[in-house]
Amino acid sequence: MRSSCDSSPPADRAPPGDGAVTSAFTPDAHFRLLVESVEDYAIFLLDAQGNVGTWNNGARRIKGYEAHEIIGRHFSAFYPPEDIAARKPQKELDTAARAGRVEDEGWRVRKDGSRFWANVVVTALRDAKGELIGFAKVTRDMTDRLRLAELQHARDLSAHVQAALEDERTSIARELHDDLGQQLASLKMQIAALDAERVGAGFARHSLRDTQGIQAQIDTVIASVRRIAAGLRPPVLDDLGLFAAIEWLVSDFRRRYGLAVTLDISGDEVGFGPDASMSVFRLVQEALTNVVRHADASKVRIAIRCAKDRYTLTIQDDGRGANLAGPRAANAFGLLGMGERVRQLGGVIAFQSSPGEGFRISVDLPLNGLG
Ligand SMILES: Nc1ncnc2c1ncn2[C@@H]1O[C@H](COP(=O)(O)OP(=O)(O)OP(=O)(O)O)[C@@H](O)[C@H]1O
Numbered sequence: 452m453r454s455s456c457d458s459s460p461p462a463d464r465a466p467p468g469d470g471a472v473t474s475a476f477t478p479d480a481h482f483r484l485l486v487e488s489v490e491d492y493a494i495f496l497l498d499a500q501g502n503v504g505t506w507n508n509g510a511r512r513i514k515g516y517e518a519h520e521i522i523g524r525h526f527s528a529f530y531p532p533e534d535i536a537a538r539k540p541q542k543e544l545d546t547a548a549r550a551g552r553v554e555d556e557g558w559r560v561r562k563d564g565s566r567f568w569a570n571v572v573v574t575a576l577r578d579a580k581g582e583l584i585g586f587a588k589v590t591r592d593m594t595d596r597l598r599l600a601e602l603q604h605a606r607d608l609s610a611h612v613q614a615a616l617e618d619e620r621t622s623i624a625r626e627l628h629d630d631l632g633q634q635l636a637s638l639k640m641q642i643a644a645l646d647a648e649r650v651g652a653g654f655a656r657h658s659l660r661d662t663q664g665i666q667a668q669i670d671t672v673i674a675s676v677r678r679i680a681a682g683l684r685p686p687v688l689d690d691l692g693l694f695a696a697i698e699w700l701v702s703d704f705r706r707r708y709g710l711a712v713t714l715d716i717s718g719d720e721v722g723f724g725p726d727a728s729m730s731v732f733r734l735v736q737e738a739l740t741n742v743v744r745h746a747d748a749s750k751v752r753i754a755i756r757c758a759k760d761r762y763t764l765t766i767q768d769d770g771r772g773a774n775l776a777g778p779r780a781a782n783a784f785g786l787l788g789m790g791e792r793v794r795q796l797g798g799v800i801a802f803q804s805s806p807g808e809g810f811r812i813s814v815d816l817p818l819n820g821l822g
């Protein structure tokens with residue numbers, strides 16, 4: 452019995468007894484067939500003036516011309532007008548003729564006028580006497596790679612902006628708490644000291660009503676500063692960790708908006724590093740903000756579960772839902788930001804909703820991406 456690693460030829464394809472090779476293998480014809488059938492590269496010949504002489508399947512697929520439509524035409528047909536105006540096609544041939552070969556990356560034009568990002572190699576062909584007889588041109592469509600690189604760049608930028616935003620929020624929260632908060636507290640103490648002096652100097656208590664009003668107002672401002680600072684960077688997240696911060700967030704939404712939120716957490720949070728904690732916190736915060744802004748829901752349920760090597764998080768409301776198949780509003784970034792945060796943690800996010808059916812966000816996070 453033959454194993455998959457056995458390299459001996461099968462009996463029905465063994466060479467004849469004396470070992471003579473009877474195949475009709477003709478290298479030139481086979482080579483031409485090979486070139487013609489290649490799909491991923493446009494491979495063709497130009498004459499010394501740059502007119503197309505041959506055409507393979509890849510060229511037809513990438514550039515959109517049938518062989519009879521392009522053979523005999525000058526290869527500058529593949530270049531955008533600005534390159535033709537700059538005489539780029541001729542310069543490439545001149546360089547290839549001089550140096551033997553030229554490689555280039557840039558936009559090229561298909562038959563239908565659309566552009567693609569091409570990697571192009573032009574090689575000069577010379578006869579035995581060294582006379583230039585034409586060029587071989589190999590073109591590869593790199594548009595997908597370019598788009599992928601652009602996407603990666605946009606994602607890196609977005610991660611950078613998000614991190615910068617968190618830093619900025621942290622420093623504003625610190626300034627508000629440490630600077631403005633302290634100054635207000637000191638102002639309040641000074642007014643209290645002034646009151647004590649005035650009482651000592653024999654002022655009647657009822658004449659202090661104004662300053663007591665000011666003290667009460669300062670208390671309100673201090674509470675506002677604390678609330679704003681906590682919203683920017685909840686101290687509980689740094690002090691007590693992610694799950695405690697989500698509990699604080701949920702009770703804040705219950706209190707401020709009367710939202711009926713149930714929170715169901717199972718497992719522990721050992722796996723979450725500071726960045727992952729902040730990302731998950733922001734995700735829940737955006738989801739609850741969306742419920743308040745868009746859902747008109749009577750109930751919201753948040754569940755966080757820890758399985759062996761992953762966390763799942765679901766946030767589900769029973770509100771009016773949304774048509775997710777419709778176009779995204781140009782100024783809506785919340786769901787997009789959630790997706791980015793989850794992607795940076797190596798996880799997967801899904802949104803499920805339809806009008807009248809509530810809104811559900813499901814997140815799956817691998818434990819090893821959260822440190
Ligand atoms: N819980 C929800 N219930 C109903 N519709 C929702 C819910 N969450 C989001 N949506 C819909 O999805 C859209 C996109 O949400 P997203 O958070 O991305 O943007 P936004 O809240 O409109 O703006 P922002 O950029 O300030 O977050 C919303 O405009 C809303 O129509």
Ligand SMILES: [Mg+2]
Nearest residue numbers: 737741785786
């Ligand atoms: Mg939103």
